[in-house]
Amino acid sequence: MIKEIDALLKVWALELHSDFSAGGLAGGNMVAMMMESNGQLIRGRRASRVPLESSMDIELIVTKHLDEQLATVVREHYCCHDFNMRLRYAHCGCGRDTYYQRLHDAHLFIEGMLIGRAA
Template sequence: MIRYIDEALQLWAAELHPPHGVERIGPGAGGCSLAALIDSRGVLIRSTRGSRVLLEQAAEIELLVNRHLPDKERQVVIEHYTNYDSRDAQKWAACGCSRPQYYRRLQQAHESLERELINRKRAA
């Protein structure tokens, strides 16, 4: 796995796909930005976990995962990073593949996301 892509995906999942029963905090949490400012007494909290990935970057990762990854790679990424309750063997079974194939797809997804991020930076 590509370490910084792994970290970005972990933070993406924590920010935009938290475990059940945990509310998202801050802009994009389904609430009003003004309400978030009032709740935090005028301090805009961009992340509750001290992440290096800001909410805008998490939204960019969301876009890349949903629009640029092939279906099988997207399924593995979503299963790997947002399924907080299943064991590894259950994740492999949910994706319909063996352990080695699961991790090959995850590696391919990391490489695809890295390429897309590089291309976006070049275009900017």
């Protein structure tokens, strides 16, 4: 895993996909928030819980650009803390080694996309 990407994904999951991001704001889902506000993302609605720009970038990358197998592993790893690891592997349809290889591949892809956006 890439430590910097791991940290960004933890923040992404906390801000947009956790119980803390709920509260009448479409559960923190960027697309749902935009639907609620007629296509506009109004960041000020969340007061002090405004998502970081990097979280919004990662949401876009995971939902639109990441391969479905890799996106599934990312969501399982960062958003589903209630399940044991064997259940996560089963939900992803792979074993332990493949799970972590996909997670690493996802980190590489996300890093590449973020670097591409910064340039």
